[in-house]
Amino acid sequence: MSTNDEGFKIAVEEARKSLREGGIPIGACLVSADGKIIGQGHNARIQRNSAILHGEMSALESAGRLPASAYRGATMYTTLSPCDMCSGACILYKVARVVLGENNTFLGGEDYLRQRGIEVINLNHPECKDMMTDFIAKHPDDWFEDIGEC
Amino acid sequence: MSTNDEGFKIAVEEARKSLREGGIPIGACLVSADGKIIGQGHNARIQRNSAILHGEMSALESAGRLPASAYRGATMYTTLSPCDMCSGACILYKVARVVLGENNTFLGGEDYLRQRGIEVINLNHPECKDMMTDFIAKHPDDWFEDIGEC
Numbered sequence: 516m517s518t519n520d521e522g523f524k525i526a527v528e529e530a531r532k533s534l535r536e537g538g539i540p541i542g543a544c545l546v547s548a549d550g551k552i553i554g555q556g557h558n559a560r561i562q563r564n565s566a567i568l569h570g571e572m573s574a575l576e577s578a579g580r581l582p583a584s585a586y587r588g589a590t591m592y593t594t595l596s597p598c599d600m601c602s603g604a605c606i607l608y609k610v611a612r613v614v615l616g617e618n619n620t621f622l623g624g625e626d627y628l629r630q631r632g633i634e635v636i637n638l639n640h641p642e643c644k645d646m647m648t649d650f651i652a653k654h655p656d657d658w659f660e661d662i663g664e665c
Numbered sequence: 666m667s668t669n670d671e672g673f674k675i676a677v678e679e680a681r682k683s684l685r686e687g688g689i690p691i692g693a694c695l696v697s698a699d700g701k702i703i704g705q706g707h708n709a710r711i712q713r714n715s716a717i718l719h720g721e722m723s724a725l726e727s728a729g730r731l732p733a734s735a736y737r738g739a740t741m742y743t744t745l746s747p748c749d750m751c752s753g754a755c756i757l758y759k760v761a762r763v764v765l766g767e768n769n770t771f772l773g774g775e776d777y778l779r780q781r782g783i784e785v786i787n788l789n790h791p792e793c794k795d796m797m798t799d800f801i802a803k804h805p806d807d808w809f810e811d812i813g814e815c
Contacts, residue, residue, distance in 0.1 A: 564729055565729075565730070566725045566729065576717045578716060579714055579716065581716065582815070583813045584815060586813065598757050599753040599756040600756075603753020603754065603774065604717065607748050607750040607812070607813050660733065662757070663733045663757050663759055664733050665732070
């Protein structure tokens with residue numbers, strides 16, 4: 516798993532797209548065991564007034580209804596360490612691994628994912644860190660609302 | 666907390682509504698610390714072709730964007746034990762308690778909710794059990810898809 520993976524590139528492009536829309540720059544992409552892109556999306560709190568459309572949730576939603584077998588061996592690429600909600604969603608659907616861009620600006624449910632048998636790989640990607648660092652500095656209220664913090 | 670709570674009555678009514686629509690009969694209602702109904706909804710997998718709109722997620726989404734303080738002391742009423750995704754969402758937003766209708770037909774993330782400091786109360790409600798038992802018998806494929814099982 517590397518920053519050259521198609522799934523990761525799409526996740527980063529989704530984060531950039533959200534930023535261009537005035538939203539929180541977090542993107543995700545769900546890739547099946549055989550390498551097919553089955554879902555992609557970005558955080559839509561600001562764009563769609565949503566409390567649940569984090570990047571990973573948007574990617575799962577864009578994939579539509581799928582049987583459990585479709586998630587078997589799948590990889591969730593995301594530009595940021597997944598929060599408790601998104602970690603729980605990955606556990607529900609039993610994806611095989613979560614590949615994340617960074618966990619410096621936010622550390623989510625990585626330990627719990629590992630406890631539940633999901634591989635977690637951190638790519639330490641500079642652009643992911645820069646987009647979030649800059650967004651948090653400029654829009655702290657939007658960011659803390661997104662992670663349920665005061 | 667009892668089956669006479671307004672929040673629980675609304676959750677059950679949402680489950681009935683989903684059933685009438687041909688959907689999975691699970692409903693939820695989010696009630697603030699001061700007793701105000703701030704969100705309600707039902708499972709919409711079938712109705713909206715959704716992988717993420719479980720009952721609790723629909724209730725959170727219907728509440729819209731809220732500051733972290735709005736969830737402080739809040740209760741999530743749900744007709745069924747919350748899955749890992751919905752448990753994670755309750756943890757993200759730090760609701761104070763989850764009041765559930767039953768956990769006979771499905772046991773979700775109750776232990777993890779407790780570990781993360783959220784009170785969990787099971788009302789053992791006969792109608793909630795009956796609705797789910799009947800639905801699972803009639804539509805096993807829809808149900809197992811909803812919980813990511815084969």
